Amino acid sequence: xxxxxxxxxxxxxxxxxxxxxxxxxxxxxxxxxxxxxxxxxxxxxxxxxxxxxxxxxxxxxxxxxxxxxxxxxxxxxxxxxxxxxxxxxxxxxxxxxxxxxxxxxxxxxxxxxxxxxxxxxxxxxxxxxxxxxxxxxxxxxxxxxxxxxxxxxxxxxxxxxxxxxxxxxxxxxxxxxxxxxxxxxxxxxxxxxxxxxxxxxxxxxxxxxxxxxxxxxxxxxxxxxxxxxxxxxxxxxxxxxxxxxxxxxxxxxxxxxxxxxxxxxxxxxxxxxxxxxxxxxxxxxxxxxxxxxxxxxxxxxxxxxxxxxxxxxxxxxxxxxxxxxxxxxxxxxxxxxxxxxxxxxxxxxxxxxxxxxxxxxxxxxxxxxxxxxxxxxxxxxxxxxxxxxxxxxxxxxxxxxxxxxxxxxxxxxxxxxxxxxx
Numbered sequence: 017x018x019x020x021x022x023x024x025x026x027x028x029x030x031x032x033x034x035x036x037x038x039x040x041x042x043x044x045x046x047x048x049x050x051x052x053x054x055x056x057x058x059x060x061x062x063x064x065x066x067x068x069x070x071x072x073x074x075x076x077x078x079x080x081x082x083x084x085x086x087x088x089x090x091x092x093x094x095x096x097x098x099x100x101x102x103x104x105x106x107x108x109x110x111x112x113x114x115x116x117x118x119x120x121x122x123x124x125x126x127x128x129x130x131x132x133x134x135x136x137x138x139x140x141x142x143x144x145x146x147x148x149x150x151x152x153x154x155x156x157x158x159x160x161x162x163x164x165x166x167x168x169x170x171x172x173x174x175x176x177x178x179x180x181x182x183x184x185x186x187x188x189x190x191x192x193x194x195x196x197x198x199x200x201x202x203x204x205x206x207x208x209x210x211x212x213x214x215x216x217x218x219x220x221x222x223x224x225x226x227x228x229x230x231x232x233x234x235x236x237x238x239x240x241x242x243x244x245x246x247x248x249x250x251x252x253x254x255x256x257x258x259x260x261x262x263x264x265x266x267x268x269x270x271x272x273x274x275x276x277x278x279x280x281x282x283x284x285x286x287x288x289x290x291x292x293x294x295x296x297x298x299x300x301x302x303x304x305x306x307x308x309x310x311x312x313x314x315x316x317x318x319x320x321x322x323x324x325x326x327x328x329x330x331x332x333x334x335x336x337x338x339x340x341x342x343x344x345x346x347x348x349x350x351x352x353x354x355x356x357x358x359x360x361x362x363x364x365x366x367x368x369x370x371x372x373x374x375x376x377x378x379x380x381x382x383x384x385x386x387x388x389x390x391x392x393x394x395x396x397x398x399x400x401x402x403x404x405x406x407x408x409x410x411x412x413x414x415x416x417x418x419x420x421x422x423x424x425x426x427x428x429x430x431x432x433x434x435x436x437x438x
Contacts, residue, residue, distance in 0.1 A: 029273045036084050036111060036274060040064070045141040047107070047134060049115055049125045057121060060084065060111035061104040061138045064091045070146050070171040071100040072384055073135065077153030077177075077371055079285050080278030082110035090377050093408065097381055099388075102147065104138050107131060108280040110273070123283045128320040131284075132161045139169060148388045150380070152176040152373040153345060157289070157323075164326040172387040173330070176337040176380060177345045177371045178353055182290030182319050184345060185303045189226075191346040193300045196229055203238055210245040215299050219248055224261040226302035230343045231260045234369030235415040236422075237341065243422050251430030256421045278309075286313040288320055302343065327356035333392045334360040335383050339368030339375075363395045365403040378405040 036042070037060070044058040062084050063071065072094070076083055083103040094101040105112040107130065108121045115121060135158070139147060148171050151159025156178035163170050194200045199208030211229065214220045220228075232241045247253030271277050278285070285291040285306070292310045293303035334357050338350035347364070354360045363383055365372065372380040379402045386392050395402070 032085075032274060033111065039084070042084070043141065045137055047137060049121060051130070051133075055115050055117075057107070057112065057115040057125075059104065059107060059134050059137070061102065061141075062091070063100070063102045063142060065095045065100040066098060068100040069144075070148055070388065071102045071142070071144060072388065073102045073104070073139070073147040073149045074373070075104070075135070075149070075151040075155030075158050076373060077155050078106065078109070078276075078278070079154055079281040080106075080109060080276050081154075082106070082274050082277065084111055085274040086276075087373075089408065090373070090380075093377055094381055097385060099381065099385065102138065102142065102144075104135055106281065107134055109277045110275075113277065113280065120280055123280075123314075126281050126283050128158065128161055128284060128288050129165070131158055132165050135162050136166050136169065145169065146171040148172040148174070148384065150174040150176065150373070150384055151178070152371045152380075154179060154289075155373075156345075160323050160327065160330075161321050163330050163332075164321050164323070167329065167331075170330070170332050172332050172390070172392070173334040174337065174380070174384050174387055175334060175350075175353060176373055177339065177342050178336060178350055179289075179345055180323055180349050180353055182316065184349055185291065185293065187349055188344060188346055189301055189303060191348060192226065192230065192302055192343055193298075195343075196233075197300050207238060207242050207245060210242070210249065211299070214245060214248055220257060222297070222299045223301070223304055224257070225299045227263065227305050228257055228260040229300060230302045231263055231414075232418060234339075234341050234343055236418045237367060237415075240415075240418055240422060243426075247422065247425055252428055253422070253425050254431065256418070256425055259421070260418075282309060283313050286310050286315065287317050290316045290319070292316055324352075324356060327353065328358065330357055331359065333387055333390055335363050335387050335392045335395055336360055337363045337365060337372050337380070337383055339365050339370065339372065341367065341369040344370045361392055361396050363399050363402070365399060368403060375407065376403070376405070377408045379403060 041062045041064045044060050046056050047059045049055040049057055083105050091101055108126045146169050149159045149162055156175045159173060195204045196208050196211055199205035215222055232244055244253050271279050291306045293307050336350050336354050338347050354362045368376055382402050386395050
């Protein structure tokens with residue numbers, strides 16, 4: 017089922033559901049809505065490729081990102097590399113959204129620990145004793161939680177753009193300001209000067225800087241970011257800036273059935289993972305995108321696991337993928353995780369933003385293959401070659417679109433606004 021066919025059926029969710037559920041390799045396992053309740057729901061999952069003793073359990077990010085519909089090309093690429101891939105549709109999302117009566121799962125059903133229990137139940141249903149667990153972004157938190165709860169079932173692990181604690185948002189904000197407000201790195205110093213001037217002169221709102229700068233740098237790099245700031249300083253580029261500033265709100269606020277559904281599972285984001293921002297009124301606060309959505313969910317109560325305390329007990333081979341342009345889960349988090357793990361290597365990928373699973377699928381599969389074959393210790397030396405593999409993944413297209421928009425805006429007449437200098 018290709019992208020074009022998915023788009024054709026998107027206006028008819030019932031028929032799209034039926035199409036997705038009929039794909040080869042789809043199965044369901046009956047699960048309790050809550051551990052102490054009688055209600056049940058069908059948890060959907062898909063397995064493809066040759067059957068092995070240790071399949072790769074791939075857990076996407078979110079919370080809210082589906083597994084079945086968005087990753088059909090990933091699974092095709094995995095099959096071509098002879099990988100046995102298993103993906104679980106997160107409870108409260110897509111094919112696992114409703115209970116047996118067709119009612120949306122309640123907030124009490126949506127906790128990290130219950131999601132981790134679902135993963136174990138799927139392995140049981142498949143008759144699998146151990147798996148290589150691949151987690152991206154929020155999925156990396158689930159992967160680590162799975163390792164904490166079920167260490168005997170982990171053969172290896174790939175942590176892609178990983179999370180670690182509820183304080184990750186503060187780390188991301190500090191890192192973003194260090195790079196693009198203080199200009200602490202040689203390649204960001206000029207951009208930081210230009211951004212400070214634009215904020216000072218009122219060309220761009222302070223509260224929009226975090227999202228816009230993060231997105232353009234991750235998907236377009238320093239050249240696109242500098243080009244955008246130059247356009248803004250000359251009275252152009254505002255359409256692109258507004259589009260970028262609104263992308264995060266759209267991702268969280270809009271429900272795209274069977275692709276991205278944050279409306280139910282957002283309770284995990286705020287209640288357990290601490291996504292609520294703590295605004296200080298300064299520029300480059302990437303967490304402000306969660307401010308409005310947080311009003312619809314309960315406040316932070318506490319994390320389900322103490323991962324820094326758990327990681328030193330993980331005795332399996334682990335590869336930690338970190339893109340050098342990842343501003344959402346930046347390099348300091350990945351480095352700390354590697355330091356905590358007994359048998360881990362950092363795989364730094366150049367010119368890559370957040371989540372290789374979504375932006376560089378061939379790199380993700382190459383790293384996974386190495387972990388599955390216990391050759392992960394060679395990965396740091398191969399990182400440059402891995403990063404140079406052809407880029408595949410739907411999110412990579414955003415960089416191309418961004419470049420086209422900047423080129424178009426450069427041809428438009430300048431608006432009347434002050435030229436920013438410092």
